[in-house]
Amino acid sequence: MKNPYISLDISSSPKTEKDRIERAWENFISGQNLVSEVRSLTYQSWERSIRHGVHPTKGRAPLVLSQDEIQEYQTTHTFFSISESLLPKLKESAIDSGHLIVICNHKGELLYLDGNASLKKKAENMNFTAGTSWSESYVGTNAMGTSLATGVPMQVFAGEHFCQPVHNWVCSASPIKDPATQKVLGAVNLTGIWDVVHPLSLSAVVSITQTIEEKLLSRLKFEHFLLLEHYIETTRKNPSKIVAVLDRGHQVIKASTQWYDKGWIDYNNRLINSLSDCSGTEDMKDGWIFESVPFYHQGFPIGFMIHAISKVKPLNKTRFSTKYSFINMIGKSPEFQSVIDEAHTMANLDLPVLIEGESGTGKELFAQSIHAYSHRSEAAFVAVNCGAIPKELAASELFGYEEGTFTGSIKGGRAGKFQQAEGGTIFLDEVGEMPLDIQTMFLRVLEEGEIVRMGGREPIKLNVRVIAATNCNLKKACEEGTFRTDLYYRLNILSLQVPPLRERTGDVPLLLNHFLTTTCEEIRRPPLKIGDQDLFVLEQYEWPGNVRELRNFTYKVAIKANGNVITNSDFPKEIGLSKRLINYSSTDHSHQKLNNKEQPLILTNPSSSHEESVNYPTSLKQQELHMILMVLNEANGNVTAAAKKLGIHRSTIYRKLGQKTKNEGLSNNNG
Known part of the structure; x- marks a missing residue:
């Protein structure tokens, strides 16, 4: 045959x-x-x-x-x-x-x-x-x-x-x-x-x-070995964790016995259908949440670990607990997802973490998530705002005091925040605001793993992980003498850069939808929608207050809006499209490629020295084109970079620009 x-x-x-x-x-x-x-x-x-x-x-x-x-x-x-x-x-x-x-x-x-x-x-x-x-x-x-x-x-x-x-x-x-x-x-x-x-x-x-x-x-066999190692290391650090590791093809490599006892894994060593896409899904019958975390080797995902988390709170749960974990993260942009992946990796390393980012970007959300995913998750998470503690009380607040240290002190003394976090995590927000004399004491905690209470003599051993956050430039603070250089390098072993909202491509609609839903439920009003044109305005806004400002924005419009559709008339006055309107023209872009080397598109604007307030585009085509031009401008005319950020092909950019008339001022400049 x-x-x-x-x-x-x-x-x-x-x-x-x-x-x-x-x-x-x-x-x-x-x-x-x-x-x-x-x-x-x-x-x-x-x-x-x-x-x-x-x-x-x-x-x-x-x-x-x-x-x-x-x-x-x-x-x-x-x-x-x-x-x-x-x-x-x-x-x-x-x-x-x-x-x-x-x-x-x-x-x-x-x-x-x-x-x-x-x-x-x-x-x-x-x-x-x-x-x-x-x-x-x-x-x-x-x-x-x-x-x-x-x-x-x-x-x-x-x-x-x-x-x-x-x-x-x-x-x-x-x-x-x-x-x-x-x-x-x-x-x-x-x-x-x-x-x-x-x-x-x-x-x-x-x-x-x-x-x-x-x-x-x-x-693949080598990847299985790495995944097995990851499982062994995770369960060694915290035997109570109920986890399973799967390869890229969703084949179970190793799992806690509870996974088999509860019937979550079938006879082919795969997850049952209801858990096949288990990232963030819940089994309401058994009261479990399943959280999937990718595992990387040399920058490539080779599998993932799934955590089974009971929704039933233990009776002895400490009052210092977290509200958030990675499952609460909202955002699909590559910029945001890459930070989440980094944070996942850091969670079980048990080293100090320095989280940097502008105010309102969600630094505490990341700190709580790292704690919730670590082997310390069952212990305390103690958050301290270093900028909110009066200077004269900072030492006693952080390190505690012995009885009789000062007038009005509690009988028997008092444990400070570090002791309260024993076995768990202390989160020091606005760490750049910490007074210099307290920084010296904090450095000892990091170096020696112990504290001495105010008025005390004996050092007290600690088992605490430190996560710090700042919205200021600590390196510059070191140069100016307001932050200890040795403390900076002792603290900055693992660092996480949380991107501002303006750099999180495409995340504004997701966050807006989430916050509008929760806000409307909270103030007990009918759900709200927003039109494409007005959403476009919000996507172009800089959001200097980041996610916190967007959250506050939803309260303002939910209270102000008369109907069920939000319009720009409901927006606070500070929100408006204040971007340069880039002039352009359609030229023959066929000469953009010479020897397969891309030449930049030079976007000219006679008013480039200052921002001009412009009206937002009134049609979807204009919105689309305006977005392309803005991203091109941010990429300094690099079409490949702009296409990657927009999630479209380079040829699409050339085609869209080629649809406009020649008298609108876009030029190609190879010099």
Whole structure:
């Protein structure tokens, strides 16, 4: 029986088969859907090509990746770095056999192409080059695109290609699958002129992909070892934690016995369906919250740990407890998510943490979350605002005092905040406001792990984790002599930079929706909505008070709004769009790329020395364009950086700008 994945066997005549398939292709294109004339895999792919709207005479594949994007993909994706070690020998074999060796990603975008030099020149005529897309949706039936669409190895010969200009070629491709998730990562492809067709070409690429997948499997086993280590370390520090570690494919590597006892893991060693996406989900019947935390190795996520947290509070729970954990974090922006990931990692390191950020960014929320996720979570979390304690009382508040130290002191003395936090975490907010003499005493706590009460002589050993926060520049304070340099470096072992709201791309709508909901419930009024235009204004506002200001804003508009829709007339007067209106014009942007190097778009504004208050755009198109221009301006004209921040492709930016008239002042400047 003939192999359904190859075009023709050894006994077949390539010329005869080429002519036969060409006739079948012509019949199909003319509407004669004769299924028996070609392989079923080919026929099904032709039908998909029609549905994708691919024209059968299309001659060139679209360029979708720049050289920088290709390089970034090559350096950040494991499957390519593993494939790379095989490339020298593969290239040599391809040259000898008159082929090109190609590697593409899961979208069919070519990441690597090399081999026979004369063949490379011919391939360039149809844009068969690195950076182009050969998915079925763009160019119809071809070995790579069809292999990715079906998940099976595929040889496509001559007229089996959907687009006529590719009929002189033969391609053999095999998909590369992730052993953890079974998702297709990409494909390896051998391409040549039709007369070099050979059934063993497909066997060769299948063998290559098997080698790559074996290397991926070895890496997965190493990841499992790291995850197991993480589990052992976590449960060693806190045996009471109920946790499970899973790999990237949601396979359970190790779990606390409670996970099995409660039936949360099935017989295939996977989470039951109701917990398969368990980040933040609740099982109300059993009264548990499940929190998922990613685990990284060398900057890449290799799995995650799930914490099962009982909603029933222990009877002996200390009064110094936390209200928040990572599950309460609201924000999907990369800027915010990266800080959350850092904080997760810091939680169980048991080292001092310095949290820096503007006022109102949520520094205490992060401090509480770190404590709640650490092995100290069952102990006290004591928060102290260093700026709110009178200087003369600071020492006794923080370190406590012995009986008789001063008039009016409590009989038996009093424990300070550090002692109250024993076994848990002390959070020192506004640590930059701490008096210098208290800083000296605080330094001793960090260095020696002990305190001496006011009026006392004997040191008292402490087991306390310190998390400090500040909205000022402590380095500058050290230079000015208001903060001890030795304390700064002793405190700043782990540092967390919480971004201001204006830098959290796309988070304003999420936070606004959350706060409007809770505010309306709190003041007992009907739910409120906001229109796109007015939301756009809020997204452009700088929010100098950050999340706290946004929270306060919802109270103001909820009280002021007459109907159920918020409009800009309900906004406080300080909120308005006060951004530079960037003048621009549409020029031919085709010269923006020279030798694959991007030239910056220079955004000119004659009034750039000061901000001008402008009216916000009145249509969605204007809003969209204004947002693009503003982000471009922030990126100093770097289109790639702007596209990444906006979450769109660079070509989209060029196209959007190209829709405007030439007299509106955007210029391209290469000098």
